[in-house]
Amino acid sequence: MKRFLTITALLSAPLWAHASGLDALENFVKTAKTGRADFTQVVTAPARDGQAARSKTSSGTFEFSRPNRFRFVYKKPFEQVIVADGQMLWMHDVDLNQVTQRKQAAVLGSTPAALIASAPDLAxxxxxxxxxxxxxxxxxxxxxxxxxxxxxxxxxxxxxFRGNDLAVLEIQDSFGQRSVLTFTKMEMNAAVPAESFHFKPPPNTDVSRQ
Incomplete structure (x- = not known):
């Protein structure tokens, strides 16, 4: 499922900032119970074998609800859905008609996605x-x-952080790939329906359980 490389960086990293960046981060993890935003993600692969660095841009919507629930919907250039329901992480490539299901605790660990949804304080x-x-x-x-x-x-x-709102995540992985997620129209503590974090594979979808 190569298209999920766009989310790999997000699932392999941490966090946030304000008055002093650490103050904003602490305020966020203590007070942000739910949220939703639009996002744009730019993933840049490092130059290698004489080729220049290459970038790919995607965009969509993001929602979270503590504890341990979030949803990314990639709308462009390919439709993908990533849902953490508190127990399982679901990754759905709509064009390829494929779903991957994995235990959430085993996948997320110390990642930005987990921190957005679950970290209670700086300690x-x-x-x-x-x-x-x-x-x-x-x-x-x-x-x-x-x-x-x-x-x-x-x-x-x-x-x-811009004010009290999460604005940007910049993630560098161990392979030199850089991923930048920019959030806009952030609504903190918005009324996010519980159904946003429920996922059921569509009929006739190829489901891989790992």
Whole structure:
């Protein structure tokens, strides 16, 4: 399921920022119970074998509800749906008519997606990540987050806040791939229906359980 490479970076990394980036991050994890936004994701593969770096852009919508639930709907250029329902992570490639089901706890671990949906405070985050305030640029306050575990795909991440709203995730993986998710129209503590985090494979879909 090569098209899910666009979400791989998101599922292999951490976090956020405000007044001092760390203050905004702590405020976010303590007070953001639900949320929804539009997003644009740019994934840039490193230059290799004499070829220039290549970028791919996708866009869609994002919702989350604590604890442990989120939904990404990729609308362009290919339709994909990623749902964490609290127990399982579902990845649906609409064009290929394929669904992958995996146990959520085994997949997410110390990742940005898990942090958005579940981390209750900075103390919990510091068990998994080294966190540093990374200053302000263009109205966005930043936090640098580096995972303490070295065996994962995530190399590092920066999380940016505009005011109290999550604005940007910049993720660098251990293969040199960079993924930048920019969030717009963020609505914190919005009324997000529980049905958003339910997923049932469509009829006649090829389902792979891992």
């Amino acid at each position: 919990t985050l510091r068990k998994e990540f080294n966190l540093e305030a990374a200053g302000e640029k263009d109205g966005v306050q930043w936090v640098q987050a580096t995972p303490k575990a070295k065996e994962g795909q995530l190399h590092s991440m920066k999380v940016g």
